[in-house]
Each structure stands twice: as C-alpha cells, then as structure tokens.
Amino acid sequence: MKKSDLSVSNLTKNFNEALILSILFLEPKHGYQIALEIEEKSEGLFKFNHGTLYPILHKLEKEGLIKGDWEADSPKRKRKFYAITSIGKKHMKNQYREWENLTNHFFNIIGEVNK
Amino acid sequence: MKKSDLSVSNLTKNFNEALILSILFLEPKHGYQIALEIEEKSEGLFKFNHGTLYPILHKLEKEGLIKGDWEADSPKRKRKFYAITSIGKKHMKNQYREWENLTNHFFNIIGEVNK
DNA sequence: GAAAATATATAGAGCTTCTATATATCTGAG
DNA sequence: CTCAGATATATAGAAGCTCTATATATTTTC
Numbered sequence: 001m002k003k004s005d006l007s008v009s010n011l012t013k014n015f016n017e018a019l020i021l022s023i024l025f026l027e028p029k030h031g032y033q034i035a036l037e038i039e040e041k042s043e044g045l046f047k048f049n050h051g052t053l054y055p056i057l058h059k060l061e062k063e064g065l066i067k068g069d070w071e072a073d074s075p076k077r078k079r080k081f082y083a084i085t086s087i088g089k090k091h092m093k094n095q096y097r098e099w100e101n102l103t104n105h106f107f108n109i110i111g112e113v114n115k
Numbered sequence: 116m117k118k119s120d121l122s123v124s125n126l127t128k129n130f131n132e133a134l135i136l137s138i139l140f141l142e143p144k145h146g147y148q149i150a151l152e153i154e155e156k157s158e159g160l161f162k163f164n165h166g167t168l169y170p171i172l173h174k175l176e177k178e179g180l181i182k183g184d185w186e187a188d189s190p191k192r193k194r195k196f197y198a199i200t201s202i203g204k205k206h207m208k209n210q211y212r213e214w215e216n217l218t219n220h221f222f223n224i225i226g227e228v229n230k
Numbered sequence: 231g232a233a234a235a236t237a238t239a240t241a242g243a244g245c246t247t248c249t250a251t252a253t254a255t256c257t258g259a260g
Numbered sequence: 261c262t263c264a265g266a267t268a269t270a271t272a273g274a275a276g277c278t279c280t281a282t283a284t285a286t287t288t289t290c
Contacts, residue, residue, distance in 0.1 A: 008161055009278055011126035013246065015221070022225040032268050042220045046123055052247055054270060078254080079268065089228075096228050103218050105157045106130070110137040113204075113211050124247060128277065147237050167278055169239060193285080194237065236287065241280105248275075256267065 006098035016056055017065075018099065019046060021084055021092040024066060028083040031057055057082060065091055121213035131171055132180075133214065134161060136199055136207040139181060143198035146172055172197060180206055 006014050019038050023029065029037070034057075035048040060066045065088035071079040084092070121129050134153050138144065144152070149172075150163040175181045180203035186194040199207070 008130065009127060010246075011130055012124060015123065015126055016247095018225050019221070022227045025227045030268075038224065041224050045217065045220050049248060050269075051249070051251095051271080055246090058270095092225075092228050096225055099221075099225065102160065103222075105160050106134070107214075107218075109153065109156050110133050110207075110211055110214065112137045112140045113207050125277070131278095145237075164279060165238075166240080166280070166282095170277090173239095232290090234287100234289080237285085239283080241282085243281100244277105244279075246275100246277085249273090251272085252270080254268080257265085259264085260262090 006095060006102055008102075013056075014095070016048070016052070017060060018092065018095050020053075020056065020060065021065065021088055021095070024082060024084040025089070025092070028081045030071070030079040030081050032079075034082070060088070064088070121210060121217055123217075128171075129210070131163070131167070132175060133207065133210050135168075135171065135175065136180065136203055136210070139197060139199040140204070140207070143184075143196045145186070145194040145196050147194075149197070175203070179203070 020034055023034050023037050023041075031050075031053055035050070035053055038046050038048060057066070057068065061068050061082070064085055066082045066084050068080045068082045071081060135149055138149050138152050138156075146165075146168055150165070150168050153161050153163060172181070172183070176183050176197070179200055181197045181199050183195045183197045186196060
C-alpha cells in the first residue's frame with residue numbers, strides 16, 4: 001500500500017499522480033484521454049509526455065490505486081480504460097488535504113515577495 | 116539569464132529555489148540559516164538536506180539571482196552570506212505569479228475529489 | 231575536555247522525467 | 261481510395277535532480 005506522504009522531494013511525481021487520480025474520479029478513462037483532459041482543463045498548462053504518462057499509470061495500477069481493463073467493445077483498437085479503486089479514492093482525498101497544507105505553508109513563505 | 120518558466124517537470128527544483136529566494140528577500144543570510152528558517156516558517160514541513168541546499172545556492176549564484184560573500188567579521192568561522200540581486204527579485208516576483216497560476220489550475224482539477 | 235551544534239562542500243546512488251523510437255488503428259482530406 | 265495526421269500504447273536510454281554518506285573545521289555547551 002502506497003504511503004500518503006506528500007514529500008517535497010518528488011513534488012512533480014505527486015503532482016502528476018494527483019492529476020490522474022482526480023481525472024478518474026468522475027469516470028473510467030484511457031491513458032490518452034486522461035492526458036488530453038488534463039491539458040484541456042489546465043488550459044494547456046499541464047502537458048503529459050506519453051513516455052511519462054504510461055509508466056505512471058502502470059505504477060498506480062501496481063499499487064492498487066487504479067485498475068485497468070482493455071476495452072471490451074472494439075477488439076481492434078486497443079484502449080485500456082482505467083478506473084480509480086476505493087483505495088485510490090481514499091488516498092486521493094488524503095492527498096488533497098496534504099496539498100492544501102503544503103501550498104498554504106508555501107505561499108505563507110513566498111508571499112514575502114509582495115510586501 | 117534564467118528562464119522564468121515554471122515547468123511542471125521540475126516542480127521540486129522550482130519550489131526549493133522559490134523558498135530560498137523568498138527567504139533572502141528580507142535580508143542576506145547564510146546557507147545553514149536559510150535552511151533553518153525555511154524549516155521553522157513551514158513548521159517542520161519543508162526540510163532541506165544540506166547536500167541539496169548548497170548545490171542549489173551555487174547554481175543560483177552562477178545564474179546571478181543571488182550573490183554570496185564570505186563573512187567579513189569573523190575570519191575563522193566560515194559563513195557565506197547570500198544576498199538576492201535585483202535580477203533575483205524580479206525573477207522571484209514573476210515566479211510568485213506563476214506559482215499562483217499553477218496552483219489555481221491544479222486545485223481546480225483536484226477539487227473534483229471533494230464534490 | 232568531549233560531545234553536540236554550527237557551517238560548508240562534494241561524490242555517488244537512486245529515482246524520475248524527457249526524448250526518441252516502435253507499433254498499430256482510425257479518421258478525414260483530396 | 262490513398263495518404264497524412266490523429267489516436268493509442270509501450271519501452272529504452274539520456275539527462276537531471278535529490279538523497280545519503282562522507283569529509284572537514286569551528287563554536288558552544290556541559
């Protein structure tokens with residue numbers, strides 16, 4: 001089971017994982033679709049390299065936070081749909097609180113530049 | 116000159132640099148002191164490994180964002196005091212706006228988990 | 231006088247992301 | 261109908277950053 005610690009040493013990793021898990025909260029989606037939605041919702045600010053995205057999905061599945069299944073309907077076009085698990089939901093809700101805490105402390109410090 | 120782009124691929128690096136530059140906005144400080152203040156102000160949440168801190172300071176100095184000078188008063192105890200440069204201030208103010216933009220978009224997406 | 235805290239520095243291991251490459255299907259323009 | 265571009269997944273190797281460990285030396289505290 002994944003540790004819910006949001007360590008500062010791998011912010012990007014935790015950031016990317018949080019985005020993916022949040023996108024899957026609504027409904028199952030496949031990798032390519034996840035990347036597109038994150039890009040759209042962030043107005044082009046967050047872009048996933050596919051070479052980064054897929055290994056993360058594999059890792060999240062291995063950790064039991066998401067579960068992937070190859071599309072049943074069309075056997076030719078291979079698309080793997082990922083659904084967030086109950087463990088994944090619990091983990092992500094906890095992560096949200098940790099991100100809130102982290103950003104609050106962060107802006108408390110860097111807010112100095114506006115004084 | 117340093118690019119002010121806040122890329123998602125190295126959030127931790129940008130995060131650490133922002134903390135250091137913000138701490139130096141008030142007055143010049145030496146490395147060890149910077150690490151302590153960040154730890155205090157974050158209530159222990161952000162801790163710098165010294166093996167991480169010093170290389171960052173060297174890099175920021177090389178980029179002209181900070182300027183380091185060995186303490187004049189006590190020649191025995193070696194402490195290098197870093198002051199933020201005008202370029203560093205400008206850079207950091209820009210970074211603040213970019214962090215605001217990034218976190219706004221981020222929480223807009225991960226806020227889904229609370230609905 | 232000894233231990234702990236202060237203070238800086240670097241080397242090497244480990245992890246993550248990036249770029250590049252490979253493969254294959256589907257869609258739309260011409 | 262053909263070809264280009266978009267869709268879709270995957271992995272290998274390069275590059276970059278942080279971590280741990282180690283080294284050195286001074287100052288403070290007991």
